[in-house]
Structure formats: C-alpha cells, structure tokens
Amino acid sequence: MKTVGQIADLSGLGQVADLSYYIYFQREHYLMKIGIMCHASFGGSARVATELANTLAHYGHQIHLFSRSAPFDTWDQADGIIPHYIVPQRENSLHPAALHTAWTAGETQALLDQILNVIETDGLDILHFHYADPFALVAAALKQRLGAAMPKLVGTLHGTDVVIQGRDPHKGPQLASALRKADALTTVSINLAGLATYIFDLPALPRVIPNFVDLSRFCGPSLHQDENNVKNGHCRKPRIVHISNFRPVKNPQRMAHIFMAVREQIDAELWLIGDGQEMAQVQAIFQQNDLEQHVRYCGLQPNVGPLLRQADLLLMTSQYESFCLAALEAMACGIPVLATHVGGLPEVVRHEETGYLFPIDDHAAAVAWAVQILSNRAQYEVIRQNAITHAQRFGEDHIVPMYESLYRRLLAERSPIVAHELSIAAYPTATVMV
Numbered sequence: 015m016k017t018v019g020q021i022a023d024l025s026g027l028g029q030v031a032d033l034s035y036y037i038y039f040q041r042e043h044y045l046m047k048i049g050i051m052c053h054a055s056f057g058g059s060a061r062v063a064t065e066l067a068n069t070l071a072h073y074g075h076q077i078h079l080f081s082r083s084a085p086f087d088t089w090d091q092a093d094g095i096i097p098h099y100i101v102p103q104r105e106n107s108l109h110p111a112a113l114h115t116a117w118t119a120g121e122t123q124a125l126l127d128q129i130l131n132v133i134e135t136d137g138l139d140i141l142h143f144h145y146a147d148p149f150a151l152v153a154a155a156l157k158q159r160l161g162a163a164m165p166k167l168v169g170t171l172h173g174t175d176v177v178i179q180g181r182d183p184h185k186g187p188q189l190a191s192a193l194r195k196a197d198a199l200t201t202v203s204i205n206l207a208g209l210a211t212y213i214f215d216l217p218a219l220p221r222v223i224p225n226f227v228d229l230s231r232f233c234g235p236s237l238h239q240d241e242n243n244v245k246n247g248h249c250r251k252p253r254i255v256h257i258s259n260f261r262p263v264k265n266p267q268r269m270a271h272i273f274m275a276v277r278e279q280i281d282a283e284l285w286l287i288g289d290g291q292e293m294a295q296v297q298a299i300f301q302q303n304d305l306e307q308h309v310r311y312c313g314l315q316p317n318v319g320p321l322l323r324q325a326d327l328l329l330m331t332s333q334y335e336s337f338c339l340a341a342l343e344a345m346a347c348g349i350p351v352l353a354t355h356v357g358g359l360p361e362v363v364r365h366e367e368t369g370y371l372f373p374i375d376d377h378a379a380a381v382a383w384a385v386q387i388l389s390n391r392a393q394y395e396v397i398r399q400n401a402i403t404h405a406q407r408f409g410e411d412h413i414v415p416m417y418e419s420l421y422r423r424l425l426a427e428r429s430p431i432v433a434h435e436l437s438i439a440a441y442p443t444a445t446v447m448v
Contacts, residue, residue, distance in 0.1 A: 046421055047136065049078045049129060049165065051143040051152070054085045055113050056259050056288065056314055058339045059172035062202070062225050063144040069414045071095045078132050080125060082114065098132070100124045113261070115147045115179065126152055130159075138165040140421045146175035146189045154192035166424040168417075169196040171210050171220065173336030173357075174263060176201075180213040190214040197424050200417075203358025206336040221420065224361070225337045226413035227405060232346035234402055235323040252282040252388040255325035255349070257318055257340040258332075260290030267292065268331040268377070270299040275381040277308065280388055287312045287321055322347045327388060333374070335359050342408055345369070345401035350394065352384055368401040 048070060052063030064085050067077045071094035079085075083101045100121055117125075129152070132138060141156070141164075143149035150169055157164045171193075180186050190213075193199060199220035201207040207220045254273060258264040273284050286296070286309065300309050312321060318340075322328075328344035330353035335341075337358045341351045345362075351369030353359050363369045370383040387394055 044422070045074045045076065046139045046425070047076045047078070048421070049080060049132065049138045049141040051080045051125070051129075051141070051149040052085065053113060053115075053145055054081045054083045056290075057113060058202075058225065058337065059145040059170075059175075060085045061339060062170075062172070065226070065228060065410065066144075066414060066417065067095055069410050070418070073414075073418070076136075078136070078138065080129060082117070082121060082125075098128045100128070113174070113259075117148050122148060122152060126155060129156060133160070133163070133165065139425055140168060141165040142168040142170065142417075142421075144170045145172050146193060147179045147185065150189055150192035150196070154195045157195050166198075166421070167196045168198045168200065168420065168424070169193060170200045170202070170223070171206060171336075172202060173206060173334065176206060176210045176213055176336070177334055178263075180210070186213070190216075198420055200420070202337040203361050205358040205361065223416045223420070224408060224413060225339050225342060226408050226410045227339075227342050227346045229346060229406065229409045231317070231319045232322070232343045232405075233319075234348035234398075252280060253285060253324065253326045254282055254329050254384070254388075255285045255287060255322065255327070255344075256329050256331075257287040257322075257344075258290070258330070259288055260292045260296070262292060263333050264290075264292075265331045265333050266296050267299060269329055270296050272329065272331065272377055272380050272384070274299075274303055274305060275377065276384045276388075277305070279381070279385045282384075282388065283308045283310065285310045285312055285321065285325060287315055287318055289314050318343065319347065322349055325349050326394075327352055327384060328369075329380075329384070330354065330359075331380075332356060332359075338362055341369075342405060346405035346408075348398045348402045350387055350397045350401055352380060352387070364400070364404060368397060368404045 050063055050067050053060045060081075064079070067079050071077045075094060077095045078098060079095055080098045081100075083099050084097070129141065141153060143153050146169065153167055153169070157167060175189070180189060193214055193216065199210070199216070200223045201210055201220045202223070202225050204222050207222050210216060211219050254276070256266065256269050258266060260266050273282070276282055286293075297311075300306050315321060322344055325344075326349065328341060328349050328351045330338060330341060330351065332338070332354055333356065335353070335357045338353065341353060341359065341362050344351055345368055351363045353363060353369065353371055354374045355365075355371035356374055360371060363371055365371045370387070372379040372383065387397065
C-alpha cells in the first residue's frame with residue numbers, strides 16, 4: 015500500500031491515466047459539468063435523459079439540459095440542473111406524444127448557439143446527446159467549430175433513431191457521419207448495438223448501458239393498495255395495462271385485438287396510459303365491438319408508477335423495442351409483462367420467469383399466456399416476485415455509475431497529466447493498492 019505522492023515519485027507517464035481514473039475522477043473527488051441534449055416528447059429517450067440528469071445532479075454534478083421545450087415528465091429539476099429551452103412552453107404547439115425530429119434551421123442554430131454560450135461562459139466537460147436525430151448533427155457541427163476545445167462527446171442511441179432514421183436514404187448517411195465524430199457511443203441493449211453497428215457502418219460496437227429505473231418511484235404495491243384491489247371481499251376483475259405513445263411502431267391496434275380475445279375467456283378490463291397518433295383507431299375498435307365500458311383512457315401521465323401498481327399485467331405489442339422502459343418499470347412494480355419477442359425485449363423480460371414473450375404475429379399465444387397468468391394466482395405470485403427481484407438489477411444506482419465511469423475515462427484520456435497533478439494536490443495522503 016502506497017500513498018499517491020509516493021506513486022507519483024515512482025511512476026512514469028504511462029501509468030498516469032489509470033491513476034487519474036481511480037482517484038481524480040471518482041465521483042466524490044471530481045464533480046463534472048455535463049451537457050445533456052434530449053427530445054421533449056413522451057417517450058423512452060427523453061425519460062432516460064431527464065432521469066439521468068436528475069440522478070447525476072443528485073450526485074453533485076452540474077447539469078445543463080438542452081431541449082426544444084420542457085420535457086414531458088415528472089422530474090424535480092434538482093439543484094444542479096440548468097435548463098435551456100428553445101421554445102417557451104406557452105408557444106409550443108406540438109402534441110406531447112409527437113417525436114419532433116424535423117427541426118427548422120432556426121431551431122437547430124438556436125440550440126447550437128445555446129450550447130456554445132454555455133461552453134464559453136461556464137464550460138462543459140461532457141456533452142451527451144440522447145437520440146441521434148437531430149442531436150448528433152448538432153454535436154458534429156459543434157465539434158467541427160470548436161476543435162480541441164470541444165467537450166468530450168457521448169451519444170446514446172435509443173431505437174427508432176437507428177431502425178427508422180438510420181435506414182432513411184437521405185438522413186441515414188448524415189447521421190452515420192455525425193455519429194463517427196463522437197468520442198463514445200452507447201446503446202440501451204445488445205440488440206440495438208448490433209443493429210446500429212450494421213446500419214450506420216460503425217467502426218466498433220457501441221457500449222451497452224441499459225435503461226434504468228428509479229426504485230423509489232417504481233416499487234411493489236403497498237398493503238393499502240392491495241386492500242384497494244379487493245371489493246366487497248372479492249378480488250376485482252383482472253386489469254391489463256398498456257403504456258405507450260401510440261405511435262405505429264407500438265402497434266396498439268394489435269394490442270386492442272388481443273385484449274378483445276382475452277375478454278372472450280375472462281372478464282378483464284384494460285387501462286390505456288398515453289396518447290398519440292393511433293389512439294383514434296384504437297378507440298374505434300373498442301367502440302365498434304361495444305367494449306368501451308371495459309376500457310379506461312388515462313391519457314398522458316407524467317407519473318405512471320401509481321397507475322402501474324394498480325394493474326395485473328402489462329401488455330406490449332410493439333413491432334420493435336430497443337429495450338422497453340415500460341416493461342422494466344412494470345416489473346419493478348411487481349407487474350408481469352406480456353410482450354412481443356422483438357429487439358431488446360428478451361434482454362429485459364425473462365420468458366416464463368418475469369413474464370411472457372410471444373412471436374410478433376402469434377395472437378393466440380399471447381391470449382393463452384394472458385389467460386393463464388391472470389387465472390392462476392399461485393403462478394402469478396411467483397412471476398410477480400421474480401419480476402421485482404429482476405428489476406433490482408436495473409436500479410439507477412447500479413446503472414448511472416456506468417455513465418459516470420465512461421465520462422471519467424474520456425476525461426482522463428484527454429488530459430491525464432493535469433488530472434494526475436490535481437489529484438495529488440487535492441489528496442496527498444490518499445492510499446491505493448499497487
């Protein structure tokens with residue numbers, strides 16, 4: 015065991031980067047200035063970005079959050095978060111479920127100017143964009159302009175920015191070129207990492223850092239909530255819940271037809287949380303089949319946890335999911351998941367342990383599993399407990415430090431000598447194993 019000062023006298027510069035990583039860039043010793051770019055709409059990429067901003071701010075880092083308008087979410091804008099919005103909320107005419115990627119030249123320039131101003135006046139160690147379009151393009155323009163003065167650039171790919179925008183013959187090549195300028199790329203699942211590498215022809219696989227869940231907000235039902243699920247001494251009817259932005263990729267019409275088939279066998283009800291492009295078609299299906307009285311429309315909810323805890327099964331019928339944050343949050347609340355076997359969902363939901371995954375066009379299998387799990391209380395309780403246990407692995411205090419570690423490694427690579435000298439000056443008596 016030797017002190018940092020002793021190591022400094024003996025070590026060569028080849029060891030400096032590792033030393034600075036383990037000491038200077040530890041969270042308790044070095045608080046970073048981090049810029050985060052994200053969309054404002056009701057969706058996974060914005061949820062992850064704002065939750066990451068909150069958690070990093072609670073850890074003590076200073077966060078600059080850049081978005082077109084205020085993100086739709088329950089987040090407390092913790093001390094240490096400085097928001098930068100292009101469009102005031104009162105002037106924002108976009109539906110909160112709409113993913114707006116067709117930014118005008120003026121909006122893109124306004125975002126670029128905001129980030130430049132922060133870099134010049136306050137400084138940033140890290141600039142981290144969530145979702146490639148348009149943020150990778152903005153970041154690439156910044157890097158070209160700033161050169162060596164550019165903060166370390168991190169990009170996180172979330173799903174449709176790869177499988178939809180990435181395949182666009184015009185936008186795809188632009189995004190691919192911009193993404194290669196990042197110092198580090200991450201994705202939320204192994205599946206998406208492979209797709210991104212193939213579609214964008216990346217030189218290396220992005221690092222996988224999965225989505226995470228706030229276990230203080232998403233947790234199993236309390237005794238009081240369990241009591242509310244019983245009416246007049248009898249259990250209420252089974253309750254299926256679907257959460258999405260009702261975009262075509264979520265295929266909510268398939269969800270409606272599966273629910274109708276489930277109702278032919280058990281007296282279940284459906285709660286719909288969210289809104290979006292295909293909600294009208296879903297409503298029409300239920301109206302035409304006289305099922306409106308069995309469906310509750312909850313609308314867009316900034317905090318879905320309390321509603322999830324009152325459900326029995328999450329039903330997701332997506333054409334593609336890079337991860338499916340709704341599935342993770344449901345499991346954390348003790349709600350089994352029934353979902354399509356697509357994309358990164360098998361990395362989140364363990365088939366027959368925390369829920370069931372069915373082939374994308376096999377409605378009969380989905381109905382059979384829904385009826386089975388909602389009819390067998392003993393089996394349901396086993397899967398419920400498995401889901402809660404499995405979700406603990408994705409708690410924010412397990413996952414967010416992965417981002418911190420990535421940031422610190424990038425900063426140590428940029429200026430190892432400065433980091434080394436500062437660490438010795440600040441912590442001359444620290445000890446490390448050698």
